[in-house]
Amino acid sequence: MHSGCIFCRIAAGEIPSKVVFRDEDVIAIEDVNPQAPVHVLVMPVAHHPDIVDLSHCADATMMAKLFTIASRLGHQRTSSAGFRMVVNTGPQGGQTVDHLHVHVLGGRPMKWPPG
Numbered sequence: 001m002h003s004g005c006i007f008c009r010i011a012a013g014e015i016p017s018k019v020v021f022r023d024e025d026v027i028a029i030e031d032v033n034p035q036a037p038v039h040v041l042v043m044p045v046a047h048h049p050d051i052v053d054l055s056h057c058a059d060a061t062m063m064a065k066l067f068t069i070a071s072r073l074g075h076q077r078t079s080s081a082g083f084r085m086v087v088n089t090g091p092q093g094g095q096t097v098d099h100l101h102v103h104v105l106g107g108r109p110m111k112w113p114p115g
Ligand code: AMP
Pocket: 006, 015, 017, 029, 030, 031, 032, 033, 034, 041, 087, 088, 094, 095, 096, 097, 098
């Protein structure tokens, strides 16, 4: 738990959020500023600044779990219409909150290339 980290504080229940999934390892919340009709953030409860940090862990279980839950939520919320998963990483990747999270976006057609 990093007390200066907004997502750690959400995971700890100190800051309110709309929780759509939670277990001991992973929490998923509605994005406060949604960019699509479906916009969920899936993150580890434990603080990892970004996906590179998590990739350095010897145990890949959390990486697998994050994407498994993100995939299930994306499918549940958009059915066969499809969805997009995004992991912004670092300043040029557009990351603004330094606690790893997977964006799950859907409910409208997605453009490519992204901005
Ligand atoms: P990123 O720019 O990839 O780091 O994404 C950070 C995301 O967190 C943005 O889409 C924000 O809208 C979202 N966000 C920031 N604060 C909160 C919050 N308190 N509750 C839910 N989502 C948040």
